[in-house]
Amino acid sequence: MSRETTTDLYEVTMALSYLREGMTQPATFDLFVRDLPPERGFLVAAGVEHVVDYLTDYRLGSEHIQDFASVLHRPPEDLEPLLGITFDGDVRAVPEGRVVLGGEPVLEVTAPLPVAQLVESYVLNQVSHQTALASKAARCVLAAEGHPVVDFSLRRTHGIEAADHAARAGAIAGFSATSNVAAAVELGLPAVGTMAHSYIEAFGPEEAAFRAFADAHPGPVTLLVDTYQTEQGVRTAAQLLRSLGNATGSAIRLDSGNLEEEARLARRILDAHGLPEVRIVVSGGLDEYAIDALVRAGAPVDIYAVGTRVGVSADAPYLDTAYKLVAYDTRPVMKLSTGKVTAPGPKQVFRRNGCEDVVALAEEAAPARSSPLLRPVVREGARIGPAPDLQHIRDRCVADIAALPGEARRITDPTPLHSSTSPRLRALTDRVRRHIRATYLPRTSP
Amino acid sequence: MSRETTTDLYEVTMALSYLREGMTQPATFDLFVRDLPPERGFLVAAGVEHVVDYLTDYRLGSEHIQDFASVLHRPPEDLEPLLGITFDGDVRAVPEGRVVLGGEPVLEVTAPLPVAQLVESYVLNQVSHQTALASKAARCVLAAEGHPVVDFSLRRTHGIEAADHAARAGAIAGFSATSNVAAAVELGLPAVGTMAHSYIEAFGPEEAAFRAFADAHPGPVTLLVDTYQTEQGVRTAAQLLRSLGNATGSAIRLDSGNLEEEARLARRILDAHGLPEVRIVVSGGLDEYAIDALVRAGAPVDIYAVGTRVGVSADAPYLDTAYKLVAYDTRPVMKLSTGKVTAPGPKQVFRRNGCEDVVALAEEAAPARSSPLLRPVVREGARIGPAPDLQHIRDRCVADIAALPGEARRITDPTPLHSSTSPRLRALTDRVRRHIRATYLPRTSP
Incomplete structure (x- = not known):
């Protein structure tokens, strides 16, 4: 056209x-x-x-x-x-x-x-x-008070052009990465990603899924821990990360439930496993208001992944x-x-x-x-x-x-x-x- | 990409x-x-x-x-x-x-x-x-209760792809036309348009602007009447339309103020000039709620032009x-x-x-x-x-x-x-x- x-x-x-x-x-x-x-x-x-x-x-x-x-x-x-x-x-x-x-x-x-x-x-x-998108993204960066914010909005923006613009707007505002491969390549941005719940479900047991992922991707991994029950997911992830030897750069991701409570629980479990270096990524309906609430509550979150609400500027979409x-x-x-x-x-x-x-x-x-x-x-x-x-x-x-x-x-x-x-x-x-x-x-x- | x-x-x-x-x-x-x-x-x-x-x-x-x-x-x-x-x-x-x-x-x-x-x-x-866009558009068609609804959203959608999808979503839901030329060509939709306030301002006097537009576009015209003061704008438009002889298919557009009152005023003036066939198009921040209010009030509106709020599905953007x-x-x-x-x-x-x-x-x-x-x-x-x-x-x-x-x-x-x-x-x-x-x-x- x-x-x-x-x-x-x-x-x-x-x-x-x-x-x-x-x-x-x-x-x-x-x-x-x-x-x-x-x-x-x-x-x-x-x-x-x-x-x-x-x-x-x-x-x-x-x-x-x-x-x-x-x-x-x-x-x-x-x-x-x-x-x-x-x-x-x-x-x-x-x-x-x-x-x-x-x-x-x-x-x-x-x-x-x-x-x-x-x-x-x-x-x-x-x-x-x-x-509109850059202004929304800037508020997320402000709310995160120095913690990295990453763009996960591709699946819900108003089209693919809008997704690429959301990735760029995030980069302008100070986001550290995007999940959108095409935008990352075009704009020279770091691309990030973890795994979906479907990945865990396809394997069945979380332990098998985590191990297969680590086998396929040597180096730091981010493991999604809330597919069945978060506490057990974190324990399984911690054991896998311990077994890998070096967990520097690795993380777990929480995508549902009360993120503040789940993050505190996850932090305790990771620390108890001697994994203070493993970071906690949160996602799932986040925007600057949710980030602000987590930061003010002192939730032990290391990285905020924002998607839909930011990629469509949900509270001010025009x-x-x-x-x-x-x-x-x-x-x-x-x-x-x-x-x-x-x-x-x-x-x-x-x-x-x-x-x-x-x-x-x-x-x-x-x-x-x-x-x-x-x-x-x-x-x-x-x-x-x-x-x-x-x-x-x-x-x-x-x-x-x-x-x-x-x-x-x-x-x-x-x-x-x-x-x-x-x-x-x-x-x-x-x-x-x-x-x-x-x-x-x-x-x-x- | x-x-x-x-x-x-x-x-x-x-x-x-x-x-x-x-x-x-x-x-x-x-x-x-x-x-x-x-x-x-x-x-x-x-x-x-x-x-x-x-x-x-x-x-x-x-x-x-x-x-x-x-x-x-x-x-x-x-x-x-x-x-x-x-x-x-x-x-x-x-x-x-x-x-x-x-x-x-x-x-x-x-x-x-x-x-x-x-x-x-x-x-x-x-x-x-x-x-999301088709669902929003369908509600506009319901609210309009048989009056034509047209898509004017191109300038405010989340990118050009989104604008084309908004035009298509409108067509699916029953809109009668779009202002978006590329979408109209691609989808075989009727394209519609009127004139901007800038057009009137470039000429200065409304009468000169209306006449020049009619000269350039023989046949039905839609004249924008609220650039300076609506009552006078409608009178000037009515005189011009009278002078053209055949006003069938022509319309005036209202884009600001209290659209219900302005539409009633415009209808009275047009009718007093013997122009019952001239239709009234309204635009400016419309969505299904505004259309519903106008329809329920019995405002003499013939065509509803919806833009921003519909093209971004403002009340439910995802x-x-x-x-x-x-x-x-x-x-x-x-x-x-x-x-x-x-x-x-x-x-x-x-x-x-x-x-x-x-x-x-x-x-x-x-x-x-x-x-x-x-x-x-x-x-x-x-x-x-x-x-x-x-x-x-x-x-x-x-x-x-x-x-x-x-x-x-x-x-x-x-x-x-x-x-x-x-x-x-x-x-x-x-x-x-x-x-x-x-x-x-x-x-x-x-």
Whole structure:
């Protein structure tokens, strides 16, 4: 399926109309999250690199024209004004891994109006869901307080693409590994895995299953101990690990029941067998809330494996993102729809002291001791500089989160950070609003 | 990215151990949803056709062996037992579009143990999320009570694959169209679209924007009326539609504010302009709850466009699915993990009188007036018969939902339907449980 036809039909019909009217001057669109979900104190930007790849490859060929014509029930000739369109505009974006707040542009696209419009659907999709996943993953890392967190979400994400993005979002946020082989290979991440309950059941006795696994995989092993009855499973695992001689790097996994109690029991049994080096991995419906509860209870858990709830960002499965026209042909624009008012004009976000952010006009000078968050990533359709590597993105994320105030990092009931608006942006917003009311609305309007 | 490496690492390590032990007898795995989310009274099976395509194409080549070796940090020779593996087993599945309940197998895979294990992650992923999306979409169709529902979710789904699956899930459930061009082309669905607020803003005055759109797109148009102020927007649209002569098939779209009030206002204005044929489309954060409220209030809405909340199944973004070994080498197996006990043995679901379902052993005779839900779809690695077309799947879905009792179809607080278990399956479950306790557990266990 071609990515150029991965678009809402209205992008095509609008672009055709723009071309017909000769409206091909530069337009600027801001992509931002209106308000954070109540369960989030901050967001982590992600998806930008996929957007850059998409835009720099974008080209409408005759096969796309044919598809557009077919769904519009029009002759292909009517669609020919679109033929050969490439993305020849500029993009500024918040680098992936950086913290962003509600109302701040994550990405700003400036391109000929029809072009900037045509790419909307894909750009919104990628930044929205990848930012949602990275923000969720970051909270798991915070909750784990230094314990490794690993991604086990492949089986329950919304498709395979989403699984790969969940693995990447986890890596950005600081996860130590993923179970997803394809993602591990593509992204250069460590791959991890243990065994399923089915493995034990296929053998029948746990002892036989554990021994066969160790035979097939010399070196550290992780043994799943809760298939029949956890206490006995841990004892059987401990005996097997003792018999192997070196248990360094090996672990047992708990996947059901009261994980705090089971972890304490398992730790006692392992220690009693002289295996203090054997680690305890927990899994099964975990998210940042469950991790936080285990950490606060002092449960002797070494590694947290998160899956479904994190891979679908279950408590906030979408972000209220928008891709809004803020300027056309140098004229700042906005809409006044109830609850959806947008601020006009190309923008910049200036950050100082951690996350004291000011949303300002792009042309404004940076306030003292601040630095701009939006950086040029595409110029005239070409990528600026190489894609940053994942380690670099992760380092940025860790540094940004470390600088956040405690109330935004809190797992339960976080207080969302808010940016402020520069006086010049506020003044422009008022001026454009007054202009719209005076020019386009009847005098009786409020 | 290759689909063969889209797997959890543990599938690979388990398969290697099975091959080393010569454990290649047939294994049967059941894929089922443990319990329905509280917001669901029934589910609609989906994703089966993608699974069939995947399994019938599955082949582990040297490039996959190389990837497995690299993430395991082992020499490729160690992975060679996997080389050339294809899916050579059988699959029975609930046909897509059919209603399924908690605890009922949606799909049953029987294949040599390593093979049935290797395909787990992909199979679970596809059936889980597509069934979640189709079930959500079906509730929107129920809520709309005959009004068309269309899919606008592309911009907010968890990736592009998820968007295509959301469009397909909507079509299965009875949506009338999608905004997603690529999905419309691929699936042969009607594509629909209107215009964005940015379109109006680029022109400035609404009148100019509406006229330009009608000029570029002869025939019916849908005009977005809430960019600045809805009442005036509707009046401007009404004047434009009057001036076009024939307004049949045309519509206005409301995307913000109190949609019930705005729809009543818009209807009055359109009717006052002699435009009773112009329809009202509403969008903006809609789901089955919002549609239900509008329908119950008697709001004069003609078409419901659903996006984000439906495309991510926001109130139930995942299903509690499992892919569980139920038999190996003709021996029925189960696990006893707390809260995760599974029923052993290959199964069949017998349905009568709508959804009075009995989960039974596959070998049992069908109860009177019942028919089996699981049908063979793959035999010895080959697809059985052609893929059903989307219209056929949709017809099945509509018929199944029509036969559901009202309490399961209810939008708010639905009562989930439960299947019963045949006496023979109950007896087998008890026998296997006793056998496990007697054989694998110490006498002191409960």
